[in-house]
Amino acid sequence: MGNKPNRLSLLFENFARGVTRFTGSTLAFTIAVAIIVVWGASGPIFHYSDTWQLVINTGTTIVTFLMVFLIQRSQNNDSRAVHLKLNEIVAALEGASSRLVNVEDLSEDELKVLHHYYQRIAELAKKDSSLKESHSIEEAAVRHETRMAARGAKRGKAATK
Numbered sequence: 001m002g003n004k005p006n007r008l009s010l011l012f013e014n015f016a017r018g019v020t021r022f023t024g025s026t027l028a029f030t031i032a033v034a035i036i037v038v039w040g041a042s043g044p045i046f047h048y049s050d051t052w053q054l055v056i057n058t059g060t061t062i063v064t065f066l067m068v069f070l071i072q073r074s075q076n077n078d079s080r081a082v083h084l085k086l087n088e089i090v091a092a093l094e095g096a097s098s099r100l101v102n103v104e105d106l107s108e109d110e111l112k113v114l115h116h117y118y119q120r121i122a123e124l125a126k127k128d129s130s131l132k133e134s135h136s137i138e139e140a141a142v143r144h145e146t147r148m149a150a151r152g153a154k155r156g157k158a159a160t161k
Contacts (some may be wrong), residue, residue, distance in 0.1 A: 020074045023067065035059075079104075095139065 005013075022028050039056050046052035083104050090100045099114060106114070124144045 016070060016073055019070060023070075 036056075039052075043052060083102075087101050090096045090098070103111070103114065120141075124141065127144060127147075
């Protein structure tokens, strides 16, 4: 098989995309509301019986069950596409930290460590005049120290005048 998807997989993928697009539409919401209104209005006809209640409970349970998987599939595809786009940007930017390529594959503990590093960059960037100048923790720390040393030297010169 290799990388070539089979026909059934392509059919399901197209079907899932179509259903996902439709279920997120105004028409789908309107149909769902209409079904609930018709069901509610039919209550007196069926004397609010257990069967009448079972119809809506069963229907909503089945739709919810199927939609959970469909939404998750759609979310996985969207997430994968966003990650690939971000990986491309990170890989293409000169000076960008390569730690971020495939960061989504890291463990929760590894993500916490990276989060701590980027919090540190943010703290250092707040001290800098421009947020656009820091690309990595190491770069941010070096730039910050260089600036602090330069400011100290300027103050030293000013004090001796």
